[in-house]
Amino acid sequence: MQIDVGATLPLEAIAADAGAVDAEGRFPREAIDQLTRAGLLGLGLPESLGGAGGGPVEFVGVVEQVAGACASTGMVYVMHVVGAQTVLAGVGNQGAAGPKQEALEAMAAGRHLTTLAYSDRGSRGHFWAQVSHAVEDGEGLVVDADKTWATSAGHANSYVLAVGAPNTDDPLSTELYLVPSDQEGVAIPAHFDGLGMRGNASAPLRVRGLRLSAQQRLGDERSGFALMMTATLPWFTLGSAACSVGIAAAALDAAIAHATRARLDHEEASLAQVPGVRARLAYARVRLRESRALLREVAAAVASDDPSAQEGVLAVKASAAEMAIEVTDLAMRVGGGAAYSKHGPLERHLRDARAAAVMAPTTELLHDFLGKAITGQELF
Numbered sequence: 001m002q003i004d005v006g007a008t009l010p011l012e013a014i015a016a017d018a019g020a021v022d023a024e025g026r027f028p029r030e031a032i033d034q035l036t037r038a039g040l041l042g043l044g045l046p047e048s049l050g051g052a053g054g055g056p057v058e059f060v061g062v063v064e065q066v067a068g069a070c071a072s073t074g075m076v077y078v079m080h081v082v083g084a085q086t087v088l089a090g091v092g093n094q095g096a097a098g099p100k101q102e103a104l105e106a107m108a109a110g111r112h113l114t115t116l117a118y119s120d121r122g123s124r125g126h127f128w129a130q131v132s133h134a135v136e137d138g139e140g141l142v143v144d145a146d147k148t149w150a151t152s153a154g155h156a157n158s159y160v161l162a163v164g165a166p167n168t169d170d171p172l173s174t175e176l177y178l179v180p181s182d183q184e185g186v187a188i189p190a191h192f193d194g195l196g197m198r199g200n201a202s203a204p205l206r207v208r209g210l211r212l213s214a215q216q217r218l219g220d221e222r223s224g225f226a227l228m229m230t231a232t233l234p235w236f237t238l239g240s241a242a243c244s245v246g247i248a249a250a251a252l253d254a255a256i257a258h259a260t261r262a263r264l265d266h267e268e269a270s271l272a273q274v275p276g277v278r279a280r281l282a283y284a285r286v287r288l289r290e291s292r293a294l295l296r297e298v299a300a301a302v303a304s305d306d307p308s309a310q311e312g313v314l315a316v317k318a319s320a321a322e323m324a325i326e327v328t329d330l331a332m333r334v335g336g337g338a339a340y341s342k343h344g345p346l347e348r349h350l351r352d353a354r355a356a357a358v359m360a361p362t363t364e365l366l367h368d369f370l371g372k373a374i375t376g377q378e379l380f
């Protein structure tokens, strides 16, 4: 199904609140409610579950625009859709009833926000490796874990929680569980006060004595790593890249508007008529268009299960993250002193753009994986 992205996006209202969300470090609840009313929390979920349909191509189209309006909202939305896709893949053909199916239907109806809790204190940004392992204590599975970041912590209805599988200390032997955010054993010991994405509420989760049932597990025993690679990774790298493209596009639009408006009265010219300024804008536009083209190419490849998609999945997030850092920096330079002040959006875009490079898999790790892939080496 093709959802009509242009007709449903409530961008003006989301953009109008973006400055306050950033300044106050406030979770963008109203923007998420707007996306809910537009049916977008169910994007990527099949109509049989009540979802909006659509796939990777529609996803990147929505995220680019939402993140351009408010990067924090874009990030919360990305983690929700990626979490929902991971749950969907984990439910597979396990049967139609049960808490995971109910959660998916609630996500499709916009009554349930989810997110990922993968990053483990012991393995840091190597999210695929888990240091904390579930143990059998005679009454079932129980786990203690310290998750360093979970977007929407305290605001999501559930966490897709990664833990090491029981009865092994192999860090790659992992399992994913859908954990209701109010389940006993999950606490949020600290709140987020970040450089950028200041409304995305990424906070640590302190997991102590959390009881996990087989009904909560996504996929089979020890299937966490495979789910991360096949469901989480492609949707996350696309979503993160789309956020970067959206932020860069918003920054470049603001820089172009400034350069066109700002006057050098003594030369009877606008700033945009200065050759060095317009060349900077042109270079930034080329970088943006390159990344957007790659984003669309990779989204289409993932949507069609193209065998060449893996290389694009490894390339797209790093490419867009570094582009957004470069383009927001160029936009700041063109904006001069006006951009340096907090009155305009440019310095916010500059701060927001830096998050993607450090979100796992980081740019450095993606380059390392891609290098291995193209030289025929095993990734793990």
Ligand SMILES: Cc1cc2nc3c(=O)[nH]c(=O)nc-3n(C[C@H](O)[C@H](O)[C@H](O)COP(=O)(O)OP(=O)(O)OC[C@H]3O[C@@H](n4cnc5c(N)ncnc54)[C@H](O)[C@@H]3O)c2cc1C
Pocket (backbone or CB within 6 Å): 079, 115, 116, 117, 118, 119, 123, 124, 125, 126, 127, 148, 149, 150, 151, 152, 197, 200, 202, 355, 358, 359, 360, 361, 362, 363, 364, 365, 368
């Ligand atoms: C805004 C935001 C939202 C987030 N949301 C979530 C979320 O919802 N869920 C979640 O699970 N996590 C989330 N994270 C966490 C994120 O995915 C990373 O785990 C985290 O940012 C990594 O930080 P770290 O300090 O542990 O980095 P480290 O892993 O300590 O990395 C530090 C540096 O070392 C480099 N490095 C590490 N290993 C290698 C290597 N092998 N080769 C080359 N360089 C290497 C990295 O590239 C990086 O530059 C979020 C992070 C941010 C910033």
